[in-house]
Amino acid sequence: MLIKILGSGCAKCNRLEQLTREVVAELGLNATFEHVTEMDKIMAYPIMTTPALVIDEVVRVAGRMPGKDEIAGWLRA
Amino acid sequence: MVFVAAGGSVKLRFAEGEMELLLSVLQNGVASLASYLAAHVLLCLVPAFFIAGALSALVPQQSIIRFLGPEAPKWVSYSAAAGAGSLLAVCSCTIQPLFAGIYKKGAGLGPAITFLFFAPAANILALSYTGVALGADFAIARIVLALSFGVGIGMIMAIIFRQGDTARLADQAFAGGVGISRSTLLFLAALVALLLAGTLKFDWLTAGLFSVELPWASGPALQAQLGRWVPVDVATGAEGLSVQGLLLIGLLGLIGLAAWRGLGLVDNGFNRHTWLTLGLTALTLVLAALGIRTTENGLLLTLTGRSVVVALLCALLLPLARRFEAWDVQQWLWETWRFIRQIFPLLVVGVFLVGVIRTFIQPQWIQAVAGSNTLLGNLAGVVFGVFMYFPTLVEVPIAKMFLSLGMHPGPLIAYLMADPELSLQSILITSAIIGKLKAWTYVGLVALFSTLAGLAYGAWVDGTPLLHLALLLAGFMLLLSGSLHLIGRFNRVTVH
Numbered sequence A: 001m002l003i004k005i006l007g008s009g010c011a012k013c014n015r016l017e018q019l020t021r022e023v024v025a026e027l028g029l030n031a032t033f034e035h036v037t038e039m040d041k042i043m044a045y046p047i048m049t050t051p052a053l054v055i056d057e058v059v060r061v062a063g064r065m066p067g068k069d070e071i072a073g074w075l076r077a
Numbered sequence B: 001m002v003f004v005a006a007g008g009s010v011k012l013r014f015a016e017g018e019m020e021l022l023l024s025v026l027q028n029g030v031a032s033l034a035s036y037l038a039a040h041v042l043l044c045l046v047p048a049f050f051i052a053g054a055l056s057a058l059v060p061q062q063s064i065i066r067f068l069g070p071e072a073p074k075w076v077s078y079s080a081a082a083g084a085g086s087l088l089a090v091c092s093c094t095i096q097p098l099f100a101g102i103y104k105k106g107a108g109l110g111p112a113i114t115f116l117f118f119a120p121a122a123n124i125l126a127l128s129y130t131g132v133a134l135g136a137d138f139a140i141a142r143i144v145l146a147l148s149f150g151v152g153i154g155m156i157m158a159i160i161f162r163q164g165d166t167a168r169l170a171d172q173a174f175a176g177g178v179g180i181s182r183s184t185l186l187f188l189a190a191l192v193a194l195l196l197a198g199t200l201k202f203d204w205l206t207a208g209l210f211s212v213e214l215p216w217a218s219g220p221a222l223q224a225q226l227g228r229w230v231p232v233d234v235a236t237g238a239e240g241l242s243v244q245g246l247l248l249i250g251l252l253g254l255i256g257l258a259a260w261r262g263l264g265l266v267d268n269g270f271n272r273h274t275w276l277t278l279g280l281t282a283l284t285l286v287l288a289a290l291g292i293r294t295t296e297n298g299l300l301l302t303l304t305g306r307s308v309v310v311a312l313l314c315a316l317l318l319p320l321a322r323r324f325e326a327w328d329v330q331q332w333l334w335e336t337w338r339f340i341r342q343i344f345p346l347l348v349v350g351v352f353l354v355g356v357i358r359t360f361i362q363p364q365w366i367q368a369v370a371g372s373n374t375l376l377g378n379l380a381g382v383v384f385g386v387f388m389y390f391p392t393l394v395e396v397p398i399a400k401m402f403l404s405l406g407m408h409p410g411p412l413i414a415y416l417m418a419d420p421e422l423s424l425q426s427i428l429i430t431s432a433i434i435g436k437l438k439a440w441t442y443v444g445l446v447a448l449f450s451t452l453a454g455l456a457y458g459a460w461v462d463g464t465p466l467l468h469l470a471l472l473l474a475g476f477m478l479l480l481s482g483s484l485h486l487i488g489r490f491n492r493v494t495v496h
Helices: A011-027 A039-043 A068-076 B006-058 B062-068 B074-087 B092-104 B109-122 B124-134 B136-160 B182-199 B219-229 B243-262 B272-289 B305-322 B326-358 B363-370 B375-387 B395-404 B409-421 B424-434 B436-461 B466-495
Strands: A002-006 A032-036 A052-055 A058-062 B208-215 B291-294 B298-304
Touching (some): A002 A011, A011 B326, B006 B124, B006 B243, B062 B074, B074 B109, B074 B136, B092 B109, B092 B424, B109 B124, B109 B136, B109 B409, B124 B136, B124 B182, B124 B395, B136 B409, B136 B466, B182 B272, B182 B305, B243 B272, B243 B291, B363 B375, B375 B409, B375 B436, B424 B436, B436 B466
Parallel strands (some): A002 A032
Antiparallel strands (some): B208 B298, B291 B298
């Protein structure tokens, strides 16, 4: 599973990565993390707002902080 | 002293002179900080930080972005860009991706520029702080001028660079998105009401309802001591420190301590410190709204309309907040704390330094350069704003210092318009996203318009009727955009 966090390195983006890592650990999943900070690569996704969470190239959330349950739901899907 | 030589005593006296200067400079810094913390921060910045946190955590960005799509009519996209500027971009880390997004995903150069111009000057923190520190007229001038010129500059940029700015392919970025929920709106309204109730100077808010005098023998002595530490000086605008101010600064310190765990760790769930922080904050706001004065025998407490309204609104926030899910409330508090941690230390250092620097600036210098509403004075304000880069909000205490040193309100507005908009950092970001030529055109336009804003506001303060000014400004804008439009058409014809 490939998990990408899109964001310019702001506090919210780091928080999102930390939260997602926690959920991944709780579910005992195997995932590779990538924190994308280059604006061009971020803009290649259909989003305009950061932070964004991309799981296996599907944008799950952009511009807000999801709850842990929400993240767990996407990871199980 | 062991060496009682003549040279030694001279040296000692010299050192004493330096010491005194250093002490008085430091005292000025501390005094400016103390009166700032006691007077300005509480009733305006504390609610403003909570509002900023709520905007960032509870308002989905998509709810505003969706109005920026390329199919949206011009007036919708320009007003949405301005709205995004004031509602979403409380910190600079949201400005950059949003600006790039608005520009690259179809809304075009115009609204993107409007957003870039409007965001730093008109977010809730900047406005409420300007209003309290400099007066409501400055805050209103700032928002009106920033709004009209932001849209104006955006449109002009769109006209100049019409070629190559055909709408880029729109994709899902603008699609869908949930609206702002009713409970969020209510909650925000209550917070804004709290901010307004704490800062507005209506009679029914400031009038005393009833007073009690508490006997407190050491009160007058304490006040006299505070007066020695932080002297009141009407000429320089130093406000002094009251017993109430001292109490509030102490409470602020306590809130800071409690919030470190209470708000900093709130996203792991509410803890005891969270409730302590919120309780202390409410208590501080109510205390700040009380009238407390030292008299000959003790303390005179006056319950004002303001204290009642502030207390009621604080109580109202609790049931409103209960309508959210716990996660949302945690996000709100966490974002609030993030803003405070990010901005507040900069402000404290900035205000202290302003107090220090103030010692060295002669009022005559300021008055000679920008004491009256001249073209040169306004240009000086703009140039100072461009070359000095101050962190978010520090431009406000600096402006206050200039005002007390005798700067004319016109050049002051020119400075206030230029400083947050133009800095080396923002110029670099802008040129990385839209290219050098466009970026420098933007810089030139902002400088031009800031000067114009200063001249117009200064003329209004000096007594020119508003209608004349509005007509003149409208005429100027028409002329400018008309000629630019012609140039644009001419260029297109020659190219084809």
